[in-house]
Amino acid sequence: MNLDTQSLQPIINFIWTVADDVLINKYLENQYQDVILPMTVLRRLDLALEPTKDKVLKTHNEFKGKIDNLSGLLTSKEHGSGLAFYNTSPYTMKKLLADPKNIDANFLDYLNGFSENVQDIISKFKFRNQLETFENTGITFSLIEKFCSPKVELRPEKISPMAMGYMFEDLIRRFNEKTNAAAGRHFTPREIIELMTHLVYLPVKDKIQQGTYLVYDPCAGSGAMLTQSKRYATNPDGEIKSKATFHLYGQENTGEMYATCKSDMLLKNEDPDKIKYGSTLSEYGFDPDLKFNFMLTNPPYGTSWKEDIAKLNVGSGKKISIVDRRFNLPIKNFKGELEETCLTSRSNDGQLMFMLHMLSKMKDPKDGGSRIASVQNGSALFTGDAGSGESGIRQYILENDLVECIIQLPNDMFYNTGISTYIWIISNMKEERRKGKVQLINASSAEFYKNMRKPLGDKRVELTNDHIIKIQELYFAFEENEYSLIFDNEDFGFYQITVHQPERNANGEIIKDAKGKPKSDKELKDTENVPMKEDIQEYFEREVLPFAPDAWYDKSKMKLGYEISFTKYFYKHEPLRDLADIENDIMQLEKETDGLLKEIVE
Incomplete structure (x- = not known):
């Protein structure tokens, strides 16, 4: 069908x-x-x-x-x-x-x-x-x-399993609408899975014609992403036509979705024991040393992982400290020194934790390396200030040169959410021209989707095959244009400095501490994010001192941060309307409404 x-x-x-x-x-x-x-x-x-x-x-x-x-x-x-x-x-x-x-x-x-x-x-x-x-x-x-x-x-x-996924998504959506409940799941539409599989497999098409490969989804849902990706790679009439053996692994913590996934693995003659039940973050179902060649997933975002923290957390107080090699990783401090750091996102959104989990499951480049495609929302790109867990996770990924490309999808692509979503393409085997670089593709505009004849829940738009090809052509071209931009990894990094200004008494005189140094006025304290490629002192003298001549910053208390802002990079300036045009519109409006107030009053 x-x-x-x-x-x-x-x-x-x-x-x-x-x-x-x-x-x-x-x-x-x-x-x-x-x-x-x-x-x-x-x-x-x-x-x-x-x-x-x-x-x-x-x-x-x-x-x-x-x-x-x-x-x-x-x-x-x-x-x-x-x-x-x-x-x-x-x-x-x-x-x-x-x-x-x-x-x-x-x-x-x-x-x-x-x-x-x-x-x-x-x-x-x-x-x-x-x-x-x-x-x-x-x-x-x-x-x-x-x-x-x-x-x-x-x-x-x-x-097919893909069709079953659609059916279950639509049925669950209807059940929840009937009871005014939130769906709580984000089933991935077929066309997004197609795009993800294309970008995961096509770049290594010639390398996967023979052999054995392990494919993994840590948030397997109904299993559609696993089965569809294998089908794409091995289809004798497809673009890859691989004759290799692909083993499918997945984990799912929702009982009904796990049951659906396992049933379809049985029907596909896949090994049902390679589908595990439980929370991937705290109850990982496979050998910790098992690594995968390919990983595709759409993890839950904006969803609490407090239960996982309770099972993993061995620290106390507000500071989360997890003894787990997946989440304790070396990142640089502002001095450029590597420090082992517990990297955790805030407890109400665990999507980046799944990213770290997948990174820990990548094969060593000596063994062929791994490729990952993961759907994330905008939070993964910019939530969390310098020094936060989210920023630290982005820092680890970028410092280790793992991001090939991030693609912004059109809004209204999913059945139960209309928010902006992004596909991250991760690899530890980048081709030479991509090393040290990150490609951003903005596929959110009308050129990349068509409106559906009839909306399904929040899903109002879809990608056609032509749209998928257009996006993957942007990826393979690896060139800058209206929809594609290329950055160095460092372009997303910044030093956060705290800018101090002196306290003054009623007479306007600077108040000094016991050492004769000006006291910082808490009301005037501010922060500046200095691009990593810039000299901090030069930036400070150019951007701060002309406006606050007495300002200073503490060089020993800087923080390192990373964020990726599609809005900033793809922003198109809309010029303000000419004042004469606005005046003409107002005059015309006055003519059209002339006498209306008089009629109402009378």
Whole structure:
């Protein structure tokens, strides 16, 4: 099925009616998704197993009790499902409908028949918690009957993981709108994933034709980014046509998304054990020494990571001190000396912590290095003053020459937020011309998107294939123009100095301390950010002293900061309107409204 979201609407609408028709008055509206989402996944697994059902039952009945572990046989192509999972119950969803009187007991038997990896999915959905309500309200038959309708086409060969991601995003959005709740997730639209995969794989196209590569998403969601990126790299009709082996790894801490992701890995014959459950920042599910060739992610932004801090934090007070090699890194102080520093963002936004996590998972350049694509919001670019954790994280990334390119996307690209978003392209194997440089691409203007015929939540615009090509051409050209600018890493750094001015008494005389030095007036204290490439004293004499001749700064208490401001770099000056034009407009307005006040008063 076409991945255009509009073409999925009939199925989404039908599933939505199941909630309204079957669950109404049986469940609270904010509980609908607890039933609808797992039933959608289970029906999908059910359809995948239908063709081999008889073969699996025959093998199970023949060897049950004779072999300790039947999993190998029951997943084999010759004797089993040919997939990484199976169901040894005599029922399918359709067969359950043949015995309405016993459907509750049979449905439980059906669920219990799934293999262990599917049991994990059922558990993460907490689906068994719903069975008592199904039985007490008598909706089990109606619910299964609805999902067996031909109007719900959920076969894996018809609905890809990407399409499932769209469906789940739209359903969750609708559920939350109905209950006035915030979605809390940012499912990544197909076209953004396409752009990310292009920029991750194409630059190393010739190097990945053979071999084995590990792909990782620390915020895997429904798994669409992983499966789509592999599909792009290995598509025999695509741009890369790699014959290499790609192993997909991911971690997700939302139960229903984890369950959805794992179910689609099963359907894709990927290793479901490479998808881990739990918070990546504090409960990393893989060997700490495991490194990845490619990483793609859309981490949560503007989201608290306080729970992670509580698990990681061994310090006390307001200062966060984490004993974790991912977050303790060497950065330079204002003297140019390297200092081991605990780099943490503020507790209400953990997006840059995921960036540090991915940096720690990069392969050594001697082993081929790594490439990363990550979606971030504007906060990652400029939030945090000099000396803050966010600034320090940017400093570490830039000082180590890891940023290739940052691309500003159009607003209104996501389903549940209209804010500005950016794709960071990170690499520790930069080509020669990019070394020491950062490319900024402004793809936020109308030249890079088209308006959608019908908005989906907050998503009002989309990238076409032509737009994706246009952006990647800007990246590969690596030239400066209206939409692309190239900077040295140091261009984003600055020294923050505190400017002092003397205190004065009522007579205007300077107040001095015991050492005879002027006392600083707290009311007049200010800061200046001196570009890293400039001489501080020359800057001070040029920008400060002409306006405050008695001012000084303490050279021993400077701070180092880093920020990236797209607004400043791509700002286009709009000249003020001519005064005569404004006067003419006012005169015209007066003529048009002449007598209006008189009419009102009279």
